[in-house]
Amino acid sequence: MTCYEELVRRGLIAQVTDEKEISNMIDNGKATFYIGFDPTADSLHVGHFMALCLMKRLQMAGNKPIALIGGGTGMIGDPSGKSDMRKMLTKETIQHNVDCFKKQMSRFIDFSDGKAMVVNNADWLLDLNYVDVLREVGACFSVNKMLSFECYKQRMERGLTFLEFNYMIMQSYDFYMLYQKYGCNMQFGGDDQWANMLGGTELIRKKLGKDAHAMTITLLLNSEGQKMGKTVGGAVWLDPEKTSPYDFYQYWRNVDDADVIKCLKLLTFVPIEQIEEMEKTMQGAELNKAKELLAFELTKLVHGEEEAKKADDAAKAIFAKGGVSDDMPTTEIDQTELDGGKMGILTLLVKCGLCPSNGEARRLVTQGGVSVNDEKVTDPKMMIDMADAVIIKKGKKVFHKAVAK
Structure with missing residues (x-):
């Protein structure tokens, strides 16, 4: 060929x-x-x-x-x-x-x-x-x-x-x-x-x-x-200071089922014969394997194999523990930014890089796409107590920890 x-x-x-x-x-x-x-x-x-x-x-x-x-x-x-x-x-x-x-x-x-x-x-x-x-x-x-x-x-x-x-x-x-x-x-x-x-x-x-x-x-x-390039959380950058290797991995791990094969063909260097063979059995566990392959290959290409392995291991550890892991992406928030030890959910989502704006955060919350410490949040005016570490879940698979320092 x-x-x-x-x-x-x-x-x-x-x-x-x-x-x-x-x-x-x-x-x-x-x-x-x-x-x-x-x-x-x-x-x-x-x-x-x-x-x-x-x-x-x-x-x-x-x-x-x-x-x-x-x-x-x-x-x-x-x-x-x-x-x-x-x-x-x-x-x-x-x-x-x-x-x-x-x-x-x-x-x-x-x-x-x-x-x-x-x-x-x-x-x-x-x-x-x-x-x-x-x-x-x-x-x-x-x-x-x-x-x-x-x-x-x-x-x-x-x-x-x-x-x-x-x-x-x-x-x-x-x-x-x-x-x-x-x-x-x-x-x-x-x-x-x-x-x-x-x-x-x-x-x-x-x-x-x-x-x-x-x-x-x-x-x-x-x-x-x-x-x-369009996600609920905004643009996905190649600069690790803007989009961490873990978040970059997660973006590709969570692409729509219908786009997995397309992305493997267009963006990776996985042999086309292997991709076409995978395409024949794209269900259940095989679909998840294809997504993991896509995420790993693209993270390796942009951030190197070591970072790709770290992201892959962290993702598996997080899901295995129901969203809790020491390797989870974490945002530290200065105490001076809190109001009585609390922070508004919209501000918190933007601060953690999970949404690009308050407007997008409001839409995500009102549509039921956010949970905090396993409790679904639907009130965009809700204040989150930051006395302890807070585990935020966006959608079904994106987890993030926020800690007040």
Whole structure:
């Protein structure tokens, strides 16, 4: 089975511009490809996971990845899939986020000896002359055609700024520059990026001739990645300071039954034959084994095998003891934050990282999704006595300890 055949078999490929040539390049290790990451936060999250795993998979087949950090495009923000304009970030914030991304990516991609690159599009976008852009790049784009793309159509009723309208041109220019500077001949992106990526392929051919070999592929990347990145507790980050290895493990251990096989295929390096065999007997104990395998493999990939083993052991110990274990994730709360030795349940849930906001905590409580010391809590105004350690249970399987210090 070739590398490209495996990508298809795992369900990674959505659309391509020239399947025969693309598969030949990938299978023979001739692709120098890029995937873009806009630095809108100081950590990558599980929404980026599929892209990182794909880059690793293709690099293992001899291809060269370019991780393009959007230090320039991040100044604008991609309107694709957005109902509102993104919050504008300062140059200092963007640079900090770029530095964080580079560090995290090194766990997935081998950057030694020129095997991969990290490139920041701020290096060419921020110094562009506006008139030159209009003459050299803008002339290659049809406004009528751009407005026909779904990424713009869905924003026209709510309002699309001219700032955001230029995002497609900037992303297309990225591919053009990467092609010329680094020999980048292929681009990958999410299924909502198709229009932007086609723009890059067309720009290269218009500027450099039809013989320029610029290939475009989209994956079921963005829609699936965003779905995976949404939980009751908010975003799941790859930074252990934001999402602990245990919580990261628990997230994957608790994915919906219907998504387990899909996640194993898209995100892990478990042999596809083994996954397909598991798929035939996905019931009861076998389903739980598949979830444990998924959680362990992904935690190992992000945090290392030692942390994966710790998380696996802690999870098993917690469930074996009905939710109580010395290895349970614990949040220490300063006595000065208490009111008469107590803390409101909503504040406590947010403080422990079990909910991203009071609003989300309120919804979880009123829907019966929270227990404290084995007692279900349904009153969002309830004050929790913090005199002793408090065991919080969210849903059926997430346990957390809170201790006042």
